[in-house]
Amino acid sequence: MNSVDYVVPMADDTGDFQEFTRRNVLRGSAFAALGLGASLGLGAATTGCAPFIGPDGTLVDPLDVIWPPDERRRLVWRAPRNPGDPLRLPEPRSRSALVIGGGLAGLSAALELAERGYAVTVRESGPEFGGRLATRDLDPGLGRTFRVEHGLHMWFDNYRVFRDIRSRLDIDHHFRPYKTVNFVFRDYLPEELESDPKIFPLNLAAIIDRSPNLDWPDIFGAVGILPDLLGFQLDGLYERLDTQTFDQWMDANNVSTRFRDIVLQPAAHVTLNDGSELSAAEMLLYQHLYFISQPFAFDREITTVDHGTAIIDPWVAKLRSLGAVCRTGSPVSGLAVVGDRVVGTTDDDATYDWVVLACDVGGVKQVLSGSTGSDNAASGALARLTDRLAPQGVAPPYRILRMWFDRPLDAARPDVIETPQHHPLALICQFHQLEDESKEWAATTGGSIIEFHLYAIDEALAAYPDADLWAQVRPTVLEVVPELADAQVLGFTVGSYRNFTSFAVGTGVTRPHPESAMLDGLANLMLAGDWVGAPTPSALMERSVVTGRLAANECLLADGVRESGYQHVSPLGPGV
Numbered sequence: 420m421n422s423v424d425y426v427v428p429m430a431d432d433t434g435d436f437q438e439f440t441r442r443n444v445l446r447g448s449a450f451a452a453l454g455l456g457a458s459l460g461l462g463a464a465t466t467g468c469a470p471f472i473g474p475d476g477t478l479v480d481p482l483d484v485i486w487p488p489d490e491r492r493r494l495v496w497r498a499p500r501n502p503g504d505p506l507r508l509p510e511p512r513s514r515s516a517l518v519i520g521g522g523l524a525g526l527s528a529a530l531e532l533a534e535r536g537y538a539v540t541v542r543e544s545g546p547e548f549g550g551r552l553a554t555r556d557l558d559p560g561l562g563r564t565f566r567v568e569h570g571l572h573m574w575f576d577n578y579r580v581f582r583d584i585r586s587r588l589d590i591d592h593h594f595r596p597y598k599t600v601n602f603v604f605r606d607y608l609p610e611e612l613e614s615d616p617k618i619f620p621l622n623l624a625a626i627i628d629r630s631p632n633l634d635w636p637d638i639f640g641a642v643g644i645l646p647d648l649l650g651f652q653l654d655g656l657y658e659r660l661d662t663q664t665f666d667q668w669m670d671a672n673n674v675s676t677r678f679r680d681i682v683l684q685p686a687a688h689v690t691l692n693d694g695s696e697l698s699a700a701e702m703l704l705y706q707h708l709y710f711i712s713q714p715f716a717f718d719r720e721i722t723t724v725d726h727g728t729a730i731i732d733p734w735v736a737k738l739r740s741l742g743a744v745c746r747t748g749s750p751v752s753g754l755a756v757v758g759d760r761v762v763g764t765t766d767d768d769a770t771y772d773w774v775v776l777a778c779d780v781g782g783v784k785q786v787l788s789g790s791t792g793s794d795n796a797a798s799g800a801l802a803r804l805t806d807r808l809a810p811q812g813v814a815p816p817y818r819i820l821r822m823w824f825d826r827p828l829d830a831a832r833p834d835v836i837e838t839p840q841h842h843p844l845a846l847i848c849q850f851h852q853l854e855d856e857s858k859e860w861a862a863t864t865g866g867s868i869i870e871f872h873l874y875a876i877d878e879a880l881a882a883y884p885d886a887d888l889w890a891q892v893r894p895t896v897l898e899v900v901p902e903l904a905d906a907q908v909l910g911f912t913v914g915s916y917r918n919f920t921s922f923a924v925g926t927g928v929t930r931p932h933p934e935s936a937m938l939d940g941l942a943n944l945m946l947a948g949d950w951v952g953a954p955t956p957s958a959l960m961e962r963s964v965v966t967g968r969l970a971a972n973e974c975l976l977a978d979g980v981r982e983s984g985y986q987h988v989s990p991l992g993p994g995v
Contacts, residue, residue: 493713493989494579497955499972499982506981508536514978516773517542517763519751519786522550523960524947525777526734527584527967531983532773533741535975540769541743544750544782547727548735550963551918554727559823559910566725566856567912570819570872571835571848573597576718577708578961579986580968585730588737593729594720601833602685603899605840607632610681611833613717632681640675641682647672649994651707653956657927660700664924668699680840686710688839689846691874691919692814701922701958708956712988724855753789756797759942765791773974776936777947777967779918780811800940807939810929811950812921816881820871820888821850823860823910827867829902836899843880844895846872866909871896885913920950927952933970945970955987 472478508514516532518525521543533539547553554568574581574594585591602610608631627633647660647668660668665687669679686709687694687702710716722729735745753765754774761774776783787805792798827849834852838844848870851861857868871892873880883891889911897904930952936944947966949959957965965985972982 488715491714492576493993494986495989497985497987499984501976501979501981504975504979504981506535508978508980510536513538514772514974515770516540516775516974517769517771518775518777520550520775520777520779520782520948521545521548521735521745521747522777522779522948523552523581523963524550524949524951524967524970525775526731526738527580527964528775528777528945528947528971529738529743529745529967530584530587530734531968531971532974533738533743535980537773537974539738539741539743540771541738541745542749542751543745543747544778546747547731548745548747549726549731550779551916552726552731552960554725554731557912559821559912561823561910565860565868565912566727567821567914568726569914569916571721571846571850571853571870572726572960573719573721574960575709575720576715577712577956577988578964579988580957580964581961583985584734584964588730588733590729590733593722593724595723597719597721597835599833600837601835602681602837602839603841604680604838605898607677607681626682630681633677637675637678640673641678643672644669644674645994647703648706648711649992651703651711651992652995653704653707653954653990656703657698657700657930660703661698661925661927663699664695665697665699665702666695668702685837685839688874689837690814690922691817692922693875696923698922698924698927700927704956705958707992708958708961708988711992712956713993716988721853723853751786753786753791754801754944756790756792756801756941758794758796759800759940761941761944765789771943773943773945775945775947775967775970775974777970779948780808780813780920780950781918783946783948784808796940800936803939804936804941804944807929807931807935810926811931812923812926813917814919814921815875816878816915816917817876817919818873818881818888818916819914820873820892821912821914822869822871822889822908824867824869824903825907825909826865827851827861828869828900832900838899841895841899843873843876844871844892844899845874846870847896847899848872869903881915881917885911885915888913920948933966934973937973943974945973956990957987 515538518529518539518541521541525541526548529539529541545553547555551569552572554566556564557567558564599611599613602612610630610632612626627635627638669683674683684694686705687697690697690705708716738745751764751766754761755763755765763770776786778786787801787808790801792801832849834849836847838846850857850868850870852858861867873892880891889908930950931946932952933945933947936946947963947970949962951962951966953962953965953969955965968983968985975982
């Protein structure tokens with residue numbers, strides 16, 4: 420790890436960042452050892468003293484005083500490569516950028532560039548900004564509209580770049596903690612999982628200790644995976660493990676059936692990918708990012724209002740306040756390339772200094788297929804980029820069914836229930852327990868608004884008519900929540916999608932990075948999205964915003980404008 424690029428954001432007396440030094444690493448190891456005491460039954464006394472009352476009268480954990488949570492998070496700072504350059508384009512110099520795609524990746528790149536003084540245009544092909552956070556105003560058949568987003572999303576502690584963005588957008592008040600995850604199985608008792616930061620890095624042992632299904636012998640069925648989990652290293656991960664599936668990796672390490680079904684398979688299930696094809700490298704990254712990397716990795720948040728109101732609308736409003744042109748219903752038919760530069764698009768005469776291609780995989784391939792090169796150099800560069808992206812694909816189709824019922828579920832039901840053994844049903848979410856608009860409707864009517872996620876479905880279910888979808892999945896739903904058997908359906912909406920990124924074997928090691936198009940001969944074209952690789956631990960929504968920032972940084976660096984630094988969790992597991 421380069422000590423110039425990475426520092427732990429622990430402020431000293433001057434407010435400066437300290438380097439990620441051996442002393443700090445050893446300090447972390449010492450406190451990880453305190454977690455061992457907790458797992459052996461020492462409980463709250465892991466620091467050798469009882470909790471005490473802080474200055475504000477609240478109960479304080481001594482561990483939080485000795486080793487504050489921000490230090491325990493093992494965060495590092497990627498510093499700008501050009502710290503001496505100005506923060507904005509110096510006037511009267513002007514530079515323009517076209518961002519193709521109005522999802523998280525595109526909005527992330529657009530924000531960095533617009534704030535630095537670039538003339539930014541964002542073109543989104545769909546009717547709403549947001550990508551997989553897009554929110555529509557729909558009437559489910561009740562004579563009024565509701566704000567219906569793409570589906571439930573959760574926001575994790577390690578989403579550090581997104582945390583920075585939402586702070587800049589002043590939208591933190593739209594989020595609240597959501598600490599536990601509940602699972603219902605066909606073969607096991609229900610599970611409630613919660614990672615305890617006080618016994619990190621022995622989180623797996625804690626799950627077994629609290630589980631109604633797992634016992635200590637099951638830990639011996641997971642010993643083989645501990646070197647890969649605790650000894651995680653992002654560098655070389657895909658070269659080492661992207662050639663085998665997650666199932667093959669578990670088989671090779673003799674993971675017990677119960678541990679596999681209850682702890683590991685649920686994580687694979689919610690990737691929307693086919694579990695039999697999912698890359699072991701990708702799933703190890705997920706385990707690191709969402710569970711094992713630091714004590715609070717499992718902590719998550721949800722929004723209290725729909726994603727449009729909470730995130731996307733304020734983001735677009737901020738861009739427009741900075742002078743950015745943001746257009747929906749504006750698909751790009753192709754890129755116009757002259758020599759080694761993308762000068763614009765094939766559907767208008769506007770020219771740009773920079774282009775960021777931030778669509779999903781299908782959208783990017785469609786744009787490239789319609790692109791034209793004016794000379795041999797341009798045509799060759801387009802062909803090389805097209806070949807580079809060929810291994811990337813999309814996951815199987817999925818559908819999100821949101822339903823309005825005349826009654827609620829049993830009061831003891833969790834807000835969110837994951838169902839890894841009830842394919843195609845993957846998740847049940849009670850939106851009337853989570854979001855304000857749905858809460859208000861339920862309080863007035865006594866009804867409920869429940870969302871059903873159907874992941875990695877076959878073509879037959881993908882083609883089922885919307886009106887018949889509930890009848891098709893209802894028997895499976897009633898296995899989990901039988902109290903809906905007598906409920907009356909008042910309305911519904913259906914979202915049908917084929918746009919989730921594939922994380923199948925072989926896609927990780929070939930995944931392009933934001934600057935990959937430059938290597939293919941397109942000097943001013945950048946890539947961004949959750950399908951684009953990053954040099955730091957990130958995935959899904961965080962990968963989108965990270966690669967958006969990285970794409971913008973390449974533009975800033977070339978133009979002599981200071982890059983935007985960012986935090987991320989350590990690329991090394993806690994055992995390294």
